[in-house]
Amino acid sequence: MAADFLLQGETISRLLVGLSVTLRISLVSVALSLPMGVLMGVLFTRRNPLLRAVLRVYLEFIRVMPQLVLLFIVFFGSATMLGLNFSGEVASVIVFTAWGSAELGDLVRAAIESIPRSQYDSAYALALSRRQAFLRVILPQAVRRLLPPSVNLVTRIVKTTSLCMLIGVVEVVRVGQQIIDFYRFDYPYGALWTYAALGLLYFAICWPLSLLSRWLEKRSS
Incomplete structure:
Protein backbone atom coordinates (compact mmCIF):
# COMPACT_ATOMS: atom_id res chain seq x y z
CA MET A 1 0.00 0.00 0.00
CA ALA A 2 1.03 3.61 -0.56
CA ALA A 3 0.92 4.29 3.18
CA ASP A 4 3.01 1.28 4.23
CA PHE A 5 5.97 3.48 5.08
CA LEU A 6 4.04 4.88 8.05
CA LEU A 7 4.29 1.44 9.66
CA GLN A 8 8.00 1.02 9.01
CA GLY A 9 10.71 1.52 11.59
CA GLU A 10 9.92 4.08 14.26
CA THR A 11 7.65 6.30 12.17
CA ILE A 12 4.61 5.98 14.42
CA SER A 13 6.64 6.37 17.61
CA ARG A 14 8.34 9.49 16.19
CA LEU A 15 4.95 11.01 15.38
CA LEU A 16 3.75 10.28 18.90
CA VAL A 17 6.87 11.88 20.38
CA GLY A 18 6.24 14.96 18.25
CA LEU A 19 2.62 14.93 19.38
CA SER A 20 3.75 14.84 23.00
CA VAL A 21 5.76 18.03 22.39
CA THR A 22 2.67 19.68 20.87
CA LEU A 23 0.56 18.65 23.85
CA ARG A 24 3.19 19.75 26.34
CA ILE A 25 3.41 23.25 24.87
CA SER A 26 -0.40 23.47 24.67
CA LEU A 27 -1.08 22.22 28.20
CA VAL A 28 1.57 24.40 29.86
CA SER A 29 0.34 27.45 27.93
CA VAL A 30 -3.29 26.78 28.86
CA ALA A 31 -2.40 26.15 32.52
CA LEU A 32 -0.53 29.46 32.72
CA SER A 33 -3.20 31.33 30.75
CA LEU A 34 -6.05 30.37 33.08
CA PRO A 35 -5.10 32.37 36.20
CA MET A 36 -3.66 35.25 34.16
CA GLY A 37 -6.73 35.43 31.92
CA VAL A 38 -9.19 35.32 34.82
CA LEU A 39 -7.26 38.04 36.65
CA MET A 40 -7.12 40.17 33.51
CA GLY A 41 -10.84 39.71 32.88
CA VAL A 42 -11.73 40.75 36.43
CA LEU A 43 -9.45 43.79 36.18
CA PHE A 44 -11.16 44.67 32.90
CA THR A 45 -14.40 45.19 34.81
CA ARG A 46 -12.87 47.65 37.26
CA ARG A 47 -13.81 51.31 36.91
CA ASN A 48 -10.21 52.51 36.73
CA PRO A 49 -9.96 54.10 33.24
CA LEU A 50 -6.14 53.96 33.18
CA LEU A 51 -6.10 50.26 34.03
CA ARG A 52 -8.75 49.49 31.43
CA ALA A 53 -6.82 51.46 28.81
CA VAL A 54 -3.58 49.59 29.51
CA LEU A 55 -5.32 46.21 29.34
CA ARG A 56 -7.14 47.22 26.13
CA VAL A 57 -3.84 48.22 24.46
CA TYR A 58 -2.31 44.89 25.49
CA LEU A 59 -5.30 42.93 24.18
CA GLU A 60 -5.39 44.75 20.86
CA PHE A 61 -1.63 44.37 20.39
CA ILE A 62 -1.84 40.62 20.94
CA ARG A 63 -4.85 40.34 18.63
CA VAL A 64 -3.36 42.42 15.79
CA MET A 65 0.04 40.73 15.77
CA PRO A 66 0.13 37.32 14.06
CA GLN A 67 1.28 34.53 16.37
CA LEU A 68 4.19 33.77 14.03
CA VAL A 69 5.48 37.34 14.34
CA LEU A 70 5.20 37.11 18.13
CA LEU A 71 7.18 33.87 18.07
CA PHE A 72 9.93 35.54 16.04
CA ILE A 73 9.97 38.56 18.36
CA VAL A 74 10.33 36.45 21.49
CA PHE A 75 12.69 33.83 20.05
CA PHE A 76 15.01 36.04 17.98
CA GLY A 77 14.35 39.48 19.48
CA SER A 78 14.99 38.43 23.08
CA ALA A 79 18.39 37.02 22.10
CA THR A 80 19.35 40.08 20.04
CA MET A 81 18.10 42.84 22.33
CA LEU A 82 18.12 41.28 25.80
CA GLY A 83 20.78 38.60 25.48
CA LEU A 84 18.31 35.93 26.58
CA ASN A 85 18.56 32.63 24.74
CA PHE A 86 15.15 31.05 25.09
CA SER A 87 14.68 27.57 23.72
CA GLY A 88 12.02 27.13 21.07
CA GLU A 89 9.65 25.50 23.54
CA VAL A 90 10.07 28.23 26.16
CA ALA A 91 9.53 30.96 23.55
CA SER A 92 6.43 29.13 22.34
CA VAL A 93 5.01 28.85 25.86
CA ILE A 94 5.62 32.57 26.44
CA VAL A 95 3.82 33.55 23.24
CA PHE A 96 0.86 31.20 23.64
CA THR A 97 0.48 32.14 27.29
CA ALA A 98 0.41 35.83 26.38
CA TRP A 99 -2.08 35.15 23.59
CA GLY A 100 -4.24 32.79 25.63
CA SER A 101 -4.40 35.06 28.66
CA ALA A 102 -5.37 38.05 26.51
CA GLU A 103 -8.14 36.16 24.71
CA LEU A 104 -9.36 34.52 27.91
CA GLY A 105 -9.31 37.86 29.70
CA ASP A 106 -11.64 39.32 27.10
CA LEU A 107 -13.92 36.29 27.39
CA VAL A 108 -14.03 36.67 31.17
CA ARG A 109 -14.80 40.37 30.82
CA ALA A 110 -17.64 39.69 28.39
CA ALA A 111 -19.07 36.94 30.60
CA ILE A 112 -19.07 39.14 33.70
CA GLU A 113 -20.54 42.15 31.91
CA SER A 114 -23.28 39.98 30.39
CA ILE A 115 -24.79 39.32 33.82
CA PRO A 116 -27.86 41.59 34.26
CA ARG A 117 -27.63 44.40 36.76
CA SER A 118 -30.67 42.96 38.51
CA GLN A 119 -28.48 40.09 39.75
CA TYR A 120 -26.28 42.58 41.60
CA ASP A 121 -29.33 44.35 43.03
CA SER A 122 -30.81 41.05 44.21
CA ALA A 123 -27.54 40.10 45.91
CA TYR A 124 -27.33 43.48 47.65
CA ALA A 125 -30.95 43.11 48.76
CA LEU A 126 -29.92 39.91 50.55
CA ALA A 127 -27.34 41.94 52.51
CA ILE A 138 -22.05 36.84 39.61
CA LEU A 139 -18.97 34.63 39.18
CA PRO A 140 -20.83 31.25 39.12
CA GLN A 141 -23.16 32.55 36.38
CA ALA A 142 -20.24 34.02 34.44
CA VAL A 143 -18.33 30.72 34.59
CA ARG A 144 -21.25 28.86 33.00
CA ARG A 145 -21.26 31.31 30.09
CA LEU A 146 -17.48 31.26 29.88
CA LEU A 147 -16.86 27.52 29.57
CA PRO A 148 -17.86 26.87 25.91
CA PRO A 149 -15.76 29.69 24.35
CA SER A 150 -12.88 28.81 26.67
CA VAL A 151 -12.80 25.24 25.35
CA ASN A 152 -12.80 26.62 21.80
CA LEU A 153 -9.80 28.77 22.74
CA VAL A 154 -7.95 25.66 23.91
CA THR A 155 -8.50 23.96 20.54
CA ARG A 156 -7.19 27.09 18.78
CA ILE A 157 -4.05 27.02 20.90
CA VAL A 158 -3.48 23.32 20.14
CA LYS A 159 -3.80 23.87 16.39
CA THR A 160 -1.69 27.02 16.33
CA THR A 161 1.26 25.25 17.98
CA SER A 162 2.11 23.97 14.49
CA LEU A 163 3.80 27.36 13.96
CA CYS A 164 6.42 26.42 16.53
CA MET A 165 8.32 24.35 13.98
CA LEU A 166 9.41 27.61 12.33
CA ILE A 167 11.56 28.45 15.35
CA GLY A 168 13.09 24.99 15.57
CA VAL A 169 10.65 23.13 17.81
CA VAL A 170 10.41 19.49 16.75
CA GLU A 171 6.66 19.11 17.28
CA VAL A 172 4.37 16.78 15.39
CA VAL A 173 4.21 18.74 12.10
CA ARG A 174 7.99 19.11 12.02
CA VAL A 175 8.36 15.38 12.61
CA GLY A 176 5.94 14.78 9.75
CA GLN A 177 8.09 16.88 7.43
CA GLN A 178 11.19 14.94 8.47
CA ILE A 179 9.42 11.67 7.62
CA ILE A 180 8.37 13.06 4.23
CA ASP A 181 11.95 14.08 3.44
CA PHE A 182 13.30 10.69 4.49
CA TYR A 183 10.90 8.72 2.24
CA ARG A 184 10.79 11.29 -0.56
CA PHE A 185 12.24 9.02 -3.29
CA ASP A 186 10.87 5.64 -2.15
CA TYR A 187 7.30 6.89 -1.64
CA PRO A 188 6.44 9.79 -4.01
CA TYR A 189 2.97 10.16 -2.47
CA GLY A 190 4.29 9.98 1.08
CA ALA A 191 3.50 13.64 1.78
CA LEU A 192 -0.23 13.07 1.21
CA TRP A 193 -0.40 10.15 3.63
CA THR A 194 1.80 11.82 6.22
CA TYR A 195 -0.29 14.97 6.31
CA ALA A 196 -3.41 12.81 6.46
CA ALA A 197 -1.94 11.09 9.53
CA LEU A 198 -1.17 14.48 11.06
CA GLY A 199 -4.73 15.57 10.40
CA LEU A 200 -6.03 12.49 12.19
CA LEU A 201 -3.83 13.18 15.19
CA TYR A 202 -5.07 16.78 15.47
CA PHE A 203 -8.63 15.55 14.94
CA ALA A 204 -8.23 13.02 17.76
CA ILE A 205 -7.23 15.84 20.11
CA CYS A 206 -9.56 18.64 19.01
CA TRP A 207 -12.76 16.73 18.20
CA PRO A 208 -13.43 15.65 21.83
CA LEU A 209 -12.82 19.25 22.88
CA SER A 210 -15.35 20.45 20.29
CA LEU A 211 -17.89 17.94 21.58
CA LEU A 212 -17.23 19.13 25.13
CA SER A 213 -17.74 22.73 24.03
CA ARG A 214 -21.08 21.93 22.41
CA TRP A 215 -22.21 19.95 25.44
CA LEU A 216 -21.28 22.80 27.79
CA GLU A 217 -23.06 25.27 25.53
CA LYS A 218 -26.26 23.22 25.68
CA ARG A 219 -25.95 22.89 29.46
CA SER A 220 -25.50 26.63 29.90
CA SER A 221 -28.33 27.66 27.57
Whole structure:
Protein backbone atom coordinates (compact mmCIF):
# COMPACT_ATOMS: atom_id res chain seq x y z
CA MET A 1 0.00 0.00 0.00
CA ALA A 2 1.03 3.61 -0.56
CA ALA A 3 0.92 4.29 3.18
CA ASP A 4 3.01 1.28 4.23
CA PHE A 5 5.97 3.48 5.08
CA LEU A 6 4.04 4.88 8.05
CA LEU A 7 4.29 1.44 9.66
CA GLN A 8 8.00 1.02 9.01
CA GLY A 9 10.71 1.52 11.59
CA GLU A 10 9.92 4.08 14.26
CA THR A 11 7.65 6.30 12.17
CA ILE A 12 4.61 5.98 14.42
CA SER A 13 6.64 6.37 17.61
CA ARG A 14 8.34 9.49 16.19
CA LEU A 15 4.95 11.01 15.38
CA LEU A 16 3.75 10.28 18.90
CA VAL A 17 6.87 11.88 20.38
CA GLY A 18 6.24 14.96 18.25
CA LEU A 19 2.62 14.93 19.38
CA SER A 20 3.75 14.84 23.00
CA VAL A 21 5.76 18.03 22.39
CA THR A 22 2.67 19.68 20.87
CA LEU A 23 0.56 18.65 23.85
CA ARG A 24 3.19 19.75 26.34
CA ILE A 25 3.41 23.25 24.87
CA SER A 26 -0.40 23.47 24.67
CA LEU A 27 -1.08 22.22 28.20
CA VAL A 28 1.57 24.40 29.86
CA SER A 29 0.34 27.45 27.93
CA VAL A 30 -3.29 26.78 28.86
CA ALA A 31 -2.40 26.15 32.52
CA LEU A 32 -0.53 29.46 32.72
CA SER A 33 -3.20 31.33 30.75
CA LEU A 34 -6.05 30.37 33.08
CA PRO A 35 -5.10 32.37 36.20
CA MET A 36 -3.66 35.25 34.16
CA GLY A 37 -6.73 35.43 31.92
CA VAL A 38 -9.19 35.32 34.82
CA LEU A 39 -7.26 38.04 36.65
CA MET A 40 -7.12 40.17 33.51
CA GLY A 41 -10.84 39.71 32.88
CA VAL A 42 -11.73 40.75 36.43
CA LEU A 43 -9.45 43.79 36.18
CA PHE A 44 -11.16 44.67 32.90
CA THR A 45 -14.40 45.19 34.81
CA ARG A 46 -12.87 47.65 37.26
CA ARG A 47 -13.81 51.31 36.91
CA ASN A 48 -10.21 52.51 36.73
CA PRO A 49 -9.96 54.10 33.24
CA LEU A 50 -6.14 53.96 33.18
CA LEU A 51 -6.10 50.26 34.03
CA ARG A 52 -8.75 49.49 31.43
CA ALA A 53 -6.82 51.46 28.81
CA VAL A 54 -3.58 49.59 29.51
CA LEU A 55 -5.32 46.21 29.34
CA ARG A 56 -7.14 47.22 26.13
CA VAL A 57 -3.84 48.22 24.46
CA TYR A 58 -2.31 44.89 25.49
CA LEU A 59 -5.30 42.93 24.18
CA GLU A 60 -5.39 44.75 20.86
CA PHE A 61 -1.63 44.37 20.39
CA ILE A 62 -1.84 40.62 20.94
CA ARG A 63 -4.85 40.34 18.63
CA VAL A 64 -3.36 42.42 15.79
CA MET A 65 0.04 40.73 15.77
CA PRO A 66 0.13 37.32 14.06
CA GLN A 67 1.28 34.53 16.37
CA LEU A 68 4.19 33.77 14.03
CA VAL A 69 5.48 37.34 14.34
CA LEU A 70 5.20 37.11 18.13
CA LEU A 71 7.18 33.87 18.07
CA PHE A 72 9.93 35.54 16.04
CA ILE A 73 9.97 38.56 18.36
CA VAL A 74 10.33 36.45 21.49
CA PHE A 75 12.69 33.83 20.05
CA PHE A 76 15.01 36.04 17.98
CA GLY A 77 14.35 39.48 19.48
CA SER A 78 14.99 38.43 23.08
CA ALA A 79 18.39 37.02 22.10
CA THR A 80 19.35 40.08 20.04
CA MET A 81 18.10 42.84 22.33
CA LEU A 82 18.12 41.28 25.80
CA GLY A 83 20.78 38.60 25.48
CA LEU A 84 18.31 35.93 26.58
CA ASN A 85 18.56 32.63 24.74
CA PHE A 86 15.15 31.05 25.09
CA SER A 87 14.68 27.57 23.72
CA GLY A 88 12.02 27.13 21.07
CA GLU A 89 9.65 25.50 23.54
CA VAL A 90 10.07 28.23 26.16
CA ALA A 91 9.53 30.96 23.55
CA SER A 92 6.43 29.13 22.34
CA VAL A 93 5.01 28.85 25.86
CA ILE A 94 5.62 32.57 26.44
CA VAL A 95 3.82 33.55 23.24
CA PHE A 96 0.86 31.20 23.64
CA THR A 97 0.48 32.14 27.29
CA ALA A 98 0.41 35.83 26.38
CA TRP A 99 -2.08 35.15 23.59
CA GLY A 100 -4.24 32.79 25.63
CA SER A 101 -4.40 35.06 28.66
CA ALA A 102 -5.37 38.05 26.51
CA GLU A 103 -8.14 36.16 24.71
CA LEU A 104 -9.36 34.52 27.91
CA GLY A 105 -9.31 37.86 29.70
CA ASP A 106 -11.64 39.32 27.10
CA LEU A 107 -13.92 36.29 27.39
CA VAL A 108 -14.03 36.67 31.17
CA ARG A 109 -14.80 40.37 30.82
CA ALA A 110 -17.64 39.69 28.39
CA ALA A 111 -19.07 36.94 30.60
CA ILE A 112 -19.07 39.14 33.70
CA GLU A 113 -20.54 42.15 31.91
CA SER A 114 -23.28 39.98 30.39
CA ILE A 115 -24.79 39.32 33.82
CA PRO A 116 -27.86 41.59 34.26
CA ARG A 117 -27.63 44.40 36.76
CA SER A 118 -30.67 42.96 38.51
CA GLN A 119 -28.48 40.09 39.75
CA TYR A 120 -26.28 42.58 41.60
CA ASP A 121 -29.33 44.35 43.03
CA SER A 122 -30.81 41.05 44.21
CA ALA A 123 -27.54 40.10 45.91
CA TYR A 124 -27.33 43.48 47.65
CA ALA A 125 -30.95 43.11 48.76
CA LEU A 126 -29.92 39.91 50.55
CA ALA A 127 -27.34 41.94 52.51
CA LEU A 128 -24.38 40.54 50.62
CA SER A 129 -21.31 42.70 50.32
CA ARG A 130 -19.90 43.65 46.93
CA ARG A 131 -17.25 40.94 47.24
CA GLN A 132 -19.76 38.30 48.37
CA ALA A 133 -22.13 39.23 45.56
CA PHE A 134 -19.37 38.84 43.01
CA LEU A 135 -18.07 35.51 44.35
CA ARG A 136 -21.39 33.84 45.16
CA VAL A 137 -23.80 35.25 42.59
CA ILE A 138 -22.05 36.84 39.61
CA LEU A 139 -18.97 34.63 39.18
CA PRO A 140 -20.83 31.25 39.12
CA GLN A 141 -23.16 32.55 36.38
CA ALA A 142 -20.24 34.02 34.44
CA VAL A 143 -18.33 30.72 34.59
CA ARG A 144 -21.25 28.86 33.00
CA ARG A 145 -21.26 31.31 30.09
CA LEU A 146 -17.48 31.26 29.88
CA LEU A 147 -16.86 27.52 29.57
CA PRO A 148 -17.86 26.87 25.91
CA PRO A 149 -15.76 29.69 24.35
CA SER A 150 -12.88 28.81 26.67
CA VAL A 151 -12.80 25.24 25.35
CA ASN A 152 -12.80 26.62 21.80
CA LEU A 153 -9.80 28.77 22.74
CA VAL A 154 -7.95 25.66 23.91
CA THR A 155 -8.50 23.96 20.54
CA ARG A 156 -7.19 27.09 18.78
CA ILE A 157 -4.05 27.02 20.90
CA VAL A 158 -3.48 23.32 20.14
CA LYS A 159 -3.80 23.87 16.39
CA THR A 160 -1.69 27.02 16.33
CA THR A 161 1.26 25.25 17.98
CA SER A 162 2.11 23.97 14.49
CA LEU A 163 3.80 27.36 13.96
CA CYS A 164 6.42 26.42 16.53
CA MET A 165 8.32 24.35 13.98
CA LEU A 166 9.41 27.61 12.33
CA ILE A 167 11.56 28.45 15.35
CA GLY A 168 13.09 24.99 15.57
CA VAL A 169 10.65 23.13 17.81
CA VAL A 170 10.41 19.49 16.75
CA GLU A 171 6.66 19.11 17.28
CA VAL A 172 4.37 16.78 15.39
CA VAL A 173 4.21 18.74 12.10
CA ARG A 174 7.99 19.11 12.02
CA VAL A 175 8.36 15.38 12.61
CA GLY A 176 5.94 14.78 9.75
CA GLN A 177 8.09 16.88 7.43
CA GLN A 178 11.19 14.94 8.47
CA ILE A 179 9.42 11.67 7.62
CA ILE A 180 8.37 13.06 4.23
CA ASP A 181 11.95 14.08 3.44
CA PHE A 182 13.30 10.69 4.49
CA TYR A 183 10.90 8.72 2.24
CA ARG A 184 10.79 11.29 -0.56
CA PHE A 185 12.24 9.02 -3.29
CA ASP A 186 10.87 5.64 -2.15
CA TYR A 187 7.30 6.89 -1.64
CA PRO A 188 6.44 9.79 -4.01
CA TYR A 189 2.97 10.16 -2.47
CA GLY A 190 4.29 9.98 1.08
CA ALA A 191 3.50 13.64 1.78
CA LEU A 192 -0.23 13.07 1.21
CA TRP A 193 -0.40 10.15 3.63
CA THR A 194 1.80 11.82 6.22
CA TYR A 195 -0.29 14.97 6.31
CA ALA A 196 -3.41 12.81 6.46
CA ALA A 197 -1.94 11.09 9.53
CA LEU A 198 -1.17 14.48 11.06
CA GLY A 199 -4.73 15.57 10.40
CA LEU A 200 -6.03 12.49 12.19
CA LEU A 201 -3.83 13.18 15.19
CA TYR A 202 -5.07 16.78 15.47
CA PHE A 203 -8.63 15.55 14.94
CA ALA A 204 -8.23 13.02 17.76
CA ILE A 205 -7.23 15.84 20.11
CA CYS A 206 -9.56 18.64 19.01
CA TRP A 207 -12.76 16.73 18.20
CA PRO A 208 -13.43 15.65 21.83
CA LEU A 209 -12.82 19.25 22.88
CA SER A 210 -15.35 20.45 20.29
CA LEU A 211 -17.89 17.94 21.58
CA LEU A 212 -17.23 19.13 25.13
CA SER A 213 -17.74 22.73 24.03
CA ARG A 214 -21.08 21.93 22.41
CA TRP A 215 -22.21 19.95 25.44
CA LEU A 216 -21.28 22.80 27.79
CA GLU A 217 -23.06 25.27 25.53
CA LYS A 218 -26.26 23.22 25.68
CA ARG A 219 -25.95 22.89 29.46
CA SER A 220 -25.50 26.63 29.90
CA SER A 221 -28.33 27.66 27.57
